[in-house]
Amino acid sequence: MFKNRNVWIILIGEFIAGLGLWAGIIGNLEFMQRHIPSDFIKSLILFTGLLAGVLAGPLAGRIIDSFPKKSVLIYSGLGRCLSVLFMFAALYYQSVPLMVLFMVSIQLSAAFYFPALQASIPLIVEERELIQMNGIHMNVATLARVIGTALSGAILTVTSLEFLYGASMAAYGFLLITALFLNIEDSAEKEGFARRKQGGFKEIIPILKAAPVVLTTLVLTIIPTLFIGGFNLMVINISELQHNAAIKGLLYTTEGLSFMAGAFFIKWLTGRYESVKLMFSFGFLISIAHLSLFFSNLAIPSLISFGLFGFGVGCFFPIASTIFQKKISKEYHGRFFSFRNMLDRVMFQIVLLGTGIFLDTIGLQYMVLIFGAISMLIVIGYSYKLSGKFKIKSTLANGTELPAKK
Secondary structure, three states, rough: OOOOOOHHHHHHHHHHHHHHHHHHHHHHHHHHHHHHHHHHHHHHHHHHHHHHHHHHHHHHHOOOOOEEEEEEHHHHHHHHHHHHHHHHHHHHOOOHHHHHHHHHHHHHHOOOHHHHHHHHHHHHHOHHHHHHHHHHHHHHHHHHHHHHHHHHHHHHHOOOOOHHHHHHHHHHHHHHHHHHHOOEEEEEEHOOOOOOOOOHHHHHHHHHHHHHHHHHHHOOOOHHHHOOHHHHHHHHHHHHHHOOOOOHHHHHHHHHHHHHHHHHHHHHHOOOOHHHHHHHHHHHHHHHHHHHHHHOHHHHHHHHHHHHHHHHHHHHHHHHHHHHHHHHHHHHHHHHHHHHHHHHHHHHHHHHHHHHHHHHHHHHHHHHHHHHHHHHHHHHHHHHHHHHHOOOEEOOOOOOOOOOOO
């Protein structure tokens, strides 16, 4: 796999762009802390950008399945570069509405870029290499997040937000250049206009009915989303609870390093245990991590909670991505991953708004009990429902299918 030039292009591009992405996120948090006192208003601003991505989802799915993936990656990368111009204007005029425009434009670009990237991975590696590629790709993104957040925090102590967003724009430019060198064998390019007459998301429904394991995986992804949706707001709130600004960087680093450990470990696990059972196990671990944040007023317990969460999602997401890539036919990948992206964003928005409201009303410690309990109920309730309805099949890392043991 590592002799494949496309693999290196994607991984290097993802790392550099990830540094830029997290530089932008840290910049956004700093800008909002300076100008917006309410957690709920902060969540509304983040909600606006995500909503734009959701609305673009159906169009993105059709375009990704109808046109060459490389072209979609290039044009969406160009959109990411240009979107930073709105943030420069927001900084110059100290304008929150201009920041909202930045959030909208960058989320519109992301609505095309990320599903296209997920649909491209099965086209550049062998099927037996998918779980390894997904794990490494997520580790590279996480490493970029760990370094990006730490480096951005350090940069803010010695320079301005303008410099931080300039670095973010340069990283997106690098990603755009690397996309030009990709060589992807894409059926959409060969079949041309005939593929461009296909339908939208309605064609995904029969596929989900025919592949219960895919539907199961989609339901289980709600669990990590309940944590991720309020991640940044929780980090800010934990910092305020402990009166410790440095804990923000430690939480991001702990979660990121744990994620990387999980993504490496899962390659070994999937060769020995059934994929869906593993997802239930790690969904349960994520629920425990959420509930344990009740002790977030203390430094060590909060770091342990973020470490458990990081390890859980580091194992969970490579399995989920591999199941989607294997069980869904390649000709539907664009629409399916856009559909999944839409579901994730809708759920993310609900969690984000809920987090903002709960933080302003009942506080972090009671909020995590509610979200953790919901996660636990999904794991227990859906596993019981699933076991009584059908027999799950699990795909191992080598591509073999084994019936689930009762």
